[in-house]
Amino acid sequence: MPETPAAEGPSDQRSRDEQARRTTIRLLQVLAAAALLLPLMLFCFASWRSHDATEALATERLERSLDVMQEQTLKVFQSMNLALAAIDDLLEGKSAAEIAADEPRLHRELRQIQAALPEVQSIWIFGPDGHPQVITRETPAPTQQDYSHEDYFMVPRDGPPGVYIGGIHPSFSGGEPYFTFNRARRGAAGKFLGVIEMSLQPNDFRRFYSHLATMPGLTYALVRDDGTVLARYPALSAETRLAAGTRFHDAIAMNAERGFFVSRGRFDGLERRFAYRKLPGLPIYLNAGIAIAQIRHEWIADMAPHLVFGIPATLVMFGAVLVVLQRTRRLHAEQDARARAEAALRQRERLDAIGRLTGGVAHDFNNLLMIIIGNLETIQRAVAGGLEGAAARLERASRNAMEGAKRAATLTQRLLAFARLHPLDPRPLDVNRMLNDFSLFLSRTLGEKVALEVVGLAGLWAVEADQAQLETALINLAVNARDAMPDGGKLTLETANVHLDAAYGRTHADVRPGDYVLISVTDSGTGMAAETLDKAFEPFFTTKPPGQGTGLGLSQVYGFVRQSGGHVAIYSEVGEGTTVKIYLPRLVGEVAVETKAESAAVTPAPAPAEAGHGERILVVEDDDDVRSYLVEALRGLNFDVAEAADAAAALAAAAGRELDLLLTDVILPGMNGRELADKLSAERPGLQVLFMTGYSRNAIVHQGRLDPGVHMLQKPVTAAELVRKMRELLGARVVA
Numbered sequence: 001m002p003e004t005p006a007a008e009g010p011s012d013q014r015s016r017d018e019q020a021r022r023t024t025i026r027l028l029q030v031l032a033a034a035a036l037l038l039p040l041m042l043f044c045f046a047s048w049r050s051h052d053a054t055e056a057l058a059t060e061r062l063e064r065s066l067d068v069m070q071e072q073t074l075k076v077f078q079s080m081n082l083a084l085a086a087i088d089d090l091l092e093g094k095s096a097a098e099i100a101a102d103e104p105r106l107h108r109e110l111r112q113i114q115a116a117l118p119e120v121q122s123i124w125i126f127g128p129d130g131h132p133q134v135i136t137r138e139t140p141a142p143t144q145q146d147y148s149h150e151d152y153f154m155v156p157r158d159g160p161p162g163v164y165i166g167g168i169h170p171s172f173s174g175g176e177p178y179f180t181f182n183r184a185r186r187g188a189a190g191k192f193l194g195v196i197e198m199s200l201q202p203n204d205f206r207r208f209y210s211h212l213a214t215m216p217g218l219t220y221a222l223v224r225d226d227g228t229v230l231a232r233y234p235a236l237s238a239e240t241r242l243a244a245g246t247r248f249h250d251a252i253a254m255n256a257e258r259g260f261f262v263s264r265g266r267f268d269g270l271e272r273r274f275a276y277r278k279l280p281g282l283p284i285y286l287n288a289g290i291a292i293a294q295i296r297h298e299w300i301a302d303m304a305p306h307l308v309f310g311i312p313a314t315l316v317m318f319g320a321v322l323v324v325l326q327r328t329r330r331l332h333a334e335q336d337a338r339a340r341a342e343a344a345l346r347q348r349e350r351l352d353a354i355g356r357l358t359g360g361v362a363h364d365f366n367n368l369l370m371i372i373i374g375n376l377e378t379i380q381r382a383v384a385g386g387l388e389g390a391a392a393r394l395e396r397a398s399r400n401a402m403e404g405a406k407r408a409a410t411l412t413q414r415l416l417a418f419a420r421l422h423p424l425d426p427r428p429l430d431v432n433r434m435l436n437d438f439s440l441f442l443s444r445t446l447g448e449k450v451a452l453e454v455v456g457l458a459g460l461w462a463v464e465a466d467q468a469q470l471e472t473a474l475i476n477l478a479v480n481a482r483d484a485m486p487d488g489g490k491l492t493l494e495t496a497n498v499h500l501d502a503a504y505g506r507t508h509a510d511v512r513p514g515d516y517v518l519i520s521v522t523d524s525g526t527g528m529a530a531e532t533l534d535k536a537f538e539p540f541f542t543t544k545p546p547g548q549g550t551g552l553g554l555s556q557v558y559g560f561v562r563q564s565g566g567h568v569a570i571y572s573e574v575g576e577g578t579t580v581k582i583y584l585p586r587l588v589g590e591v592a593v594e595t596k597a598e599s600a601a602v603t604p605a606p607a608p609a610e611a612g613h614g615e616r617i618l619v620v621e622d623d624d625d626v627r628s629y630l631v632e633a634l635r636g637l638n639f640d641v642a643e644a645a646d647a648a649a650a651l652a653a654a655a656g657r658e659l660d661l662l663l664t665d666v667i668l669p670g671m672n673g674r675e676l677a678d679k680l681s682a683e684r685p686g687l688q689v690l691f692m693t694g695y696s697r698n699a700i701v702h703q704g705r706l707d708p709g710v711h712m713l714q715k716p717v718t719a720a721e722l723v724r725k726m727r728e729l730l731g732a733r734v735v736a
Contacts, residue, residue: 021332028325035318039310047303054299055273058290059260062275065212065288069220072208073279073286076119080181080198081163083113083120087196088185091125099125099133100143107139121171121178121199125185126153128194156184156195165284167228168202176203179230202231209233217291219265219272225252225283240266251276252285262292426464426564428587431495431517432456438471439493442478449488450481457495463517463584465564470584473557477521477580480554484525484578494520500567500583511567515586522579528572557582612639612723615730616657619643620650620664620676621692626715630663633719647671654680659687661730663722666693666712688729692717 090109091099099106110123114136125134130148132141147153152166166180178199185193202222209220210233222231227242227249242248247263251274258277265272272289279286435454443452474493481491496518505511557580561568565585572578617639621627627643634641642657644650646669650662662680664673671679677689694715713725 024328025325025332028321028328032318032321032325035321036314039314039317043303043306043310046306047299050302051299054295054302057298058273058295059275062260062273062288062290065218065220066275066277066286068212069209069222069286069288070277070279073205073222073284076205077163077181077279077282079117080120080200083117083123083198084163084181084183084196086113087123087125088183091185091196096127096133099127103134103140106134107136107141110134110136117198119200119204121175121201124195124197124199126195126197128192133194152180152182152197153195156182157192161186163282165224165230165282167224168230169199176201178202203235205231206233206235212288215294217270217272217294219287219289221287221289223248223276223285223287225278225285230284248274248276248285248287252278425468426466429463429465429467429470430460431463431519431584432460434467434470435493435495435519438474442474442491442493445475445478446482446491450485451488451490453490453492455492455494457497459497460495461497461515461517461586464587465584466560469560469564473560473582474519474521476554476557481521481523481525481578484523484527489524489577491524492520492522494518494522496520497586498583508567508569510562511583512565515588516566516583517586519582519584520579521582522577524577527574527576527578528570529574533570533572612637612726614638614640615660615726616640617642617726618650618654618657618659618662618664620645620647620662620668620673622646622665622668626665630722633722637719637723647673647676650676651679659684661688661690661726663690663692663726666691690725690729 087110090106094102106125110125114120114123123136124132124147126147127133130146130150130153131143132145132147133143135141150166150169152164152169155164155166161184164180164182166182168177168179170177178201181198181200183196185196187193205222209231212218212220213233220233221229223229223242227244227246229236229240229242232240247261251259251261256278258275260273260275262271262273264270271292273292273295274287274289276288277286278284435456439452439454446452478491481489485491498516498518500511500513500516502513505513558568561582561584567583569581569583570578571581612634617634619627619630619634619641620643621630622645624645627645631641631643642653644653648670650664659680662677664676666673668676673691677691681687681689689711691710691712692715693712711725711729713721
């Protein structure tokens with residue numbers, strides 16, 4: 001049997017609304033953060049890629065510069081080598097005396113060679129003793145000067161064969177400093193004959209390098225492997241030598257041929273990225289450097305357009321989300337203020353409704369109490385004056401008092417039904433069969449002026465409902481319909497299978513989408529105006545003349561249907577009649593349905609209570625008068641009765657005592673009746689339990705339904721009803 005879903009309360013709706021609000025605010029906050037963080041992340045990613053691309057471009061620029069420098073330097077040095085070879089051929093086989101004798105001609109020849117080499121400042125031919133023999137700067141050569149201590153003489157003389165490139169030397173004539181390109185002269189037997197030296201001007205290399213510097217921050221240099229800077233652009237203010245341990249030396253130690261390093265300039269303090277490359281066959285390195293600041297500047301220049309357009313767009317997006325966030329918060333605040341105002345209005349309306357309810361209850365109960373009290377006074381006067389001849393009056397007074405008490409009980413049950421607090425005992429039900437069995441009683445209720453028609457749908461789904469309460473609801477609707485047709489008319493009861501979809505549920509907050517069995521009750525009466533329809537389900541609201549209705553009939557219908565998980569709607573127009581539609585949830589599954597006989601709808605006159613046979617009963621009731629009545633009634637019917645005012649006293653009374661049945665109120669001080677029953681049943685597996693309640697709360701009733709296996713009587717209860725229920729539980733042990 002499917003479980004009935006729990007009804008959703010206002011607190012659940014408020015909780016969902018609050019959750020939806022928090023989710024909305026959180027989403028807007030996330031959007032606001034994303035409006036900043038996402039562009040920032042994209043910008044960071046683009047910046048990283050742009051920085052890598054800028055560095056790659058700088059590296060490529062340095063490599064291209066080294067290609068050009070290498071090509072130019074190799075051409076210069078190749079020209080120098082050819083010139084050295086030509087000079088060596090010019091001097092071949094000549095002794096020092098012959099060179100001295102032929103010095104004027106040799107001077108002219110060397111001058112011609114120098115003229116073809118713009119980088120050469122002068123050409124010197126040294127003898128084996130370090131004295132000049134021929135120079136291009138002047139003639140005759142200053143043979144008395146000794147240059148044997150200079151590196152450009154000693155290294156070619158004492159070192160390995162080949163070209164030696166000397167360091168930077170100051171000019172003796174006051175010109176630019178120079179570095180040398182030298183080679184030793186040797187005879188056929190390897191005898192040292194002297195040195196041919198060419199003085200090269202760094203300025204010519206510097207001038208060439210200046211054409212490569214297409215942007216600020218670039219630097220180019222020609223460096224010996226010992227760190228001596230032979231030529232540099234921009235020019236240095238003084239001779240420089242890269243000391244051991246600098247980044248240049250560390251780099252060539254790791255890779256002697258080519259590579260990169262980063263170093264800060266000793267003179268200008270700029271940090272640069274350098275590329276270096278060794279000239280093939282020479283202890284010379286070409287260096288090209290670019291300032292890190294220049295790379296950064298190019299990177300920033302590349303990213304600037306993104307910032308120019310991205311920052312305003314990001315700020316606009318962020319600002320728009322902030323505006324939406326603020327407006328949403330303001331809207332929520334306005335909704336809260338409106339909700340508080342509506343809550344205050346509803347509170348006032350509830351107070352008004354409570355006032356009407358209180359007045360209606362007081363009015364009806366005062367009338368009923370008047371009946372009960374007046375007839376009890378009649379009984380008391382009859383008893384006080386003697387019982388002779390008073391039997392008829394006593395019978396009439398007691399009957400009227402009992403009728404008033406029953407009407408009070410009915411009024412209480414209708415109030416509980418409207419409040420959805422009357423415990424239901426739902427069973428699988430065939431509505432068509434129930435209506436067919438019930439139609440005869442309804443016909444008698446409606447009278448001869450009203451025609452009753454029952455139209456049942458073939459293949460009607462089963463429902464799960466409390467048949468007695470459903471019949472009571474239909475009686476209330478039939479009585480209302482009869483009163484709306486004072487001159488007679490027609491009442492139609494019709495059944496159908498319907499499906500209420502989500503669209504219908506959106507316009508009716510109390511409806512869950514699904515399959516329902518529809519019971520339509522349609523009359524041809526006077527109908528109701530719109531303002532009357534709005535209040536039709538309110539308790540004690542009635543359009544009938546005073547004294548002709550309590551105003552609780554439709555309230556009972558509404559409470560019963562809602563407690564059963566269904567839906568009720570009224571359609572009416574003045575002069576066109578009224579239709580009340582009751583929707584009860586479909587019972588899914590193969591179930592056996594039963595229906596009570598017609599007599600079930602009519603409470604018969606109570607038969608006299610049957611006597612017991614000494615069955616052992618424990619009565620637990622906290623109201624002394626109610627307990628006294630129950631104990632006295634049961635003992636008078638030959639039951640063995642023990643009594644207790646609460647659960648603790650009941651446990652004490654039950655100790656060491658055999659019990660057949662526990663009769664207990666549900667609401668007790670301390671431990672409630674359900675907990676007491678569970679404890680005693682655990683000790684006595686065969687113990688029968690019968691609950692009594694005026695208002696059960698949730699000890700034995702959940703979601704408006706009795707818990708499975710629970711037997712209960714609704715207060716007030718008569719002795720006859722009590723004994724019949726006890727007979728049902730105890731079986732043959734209570735004999736009729």
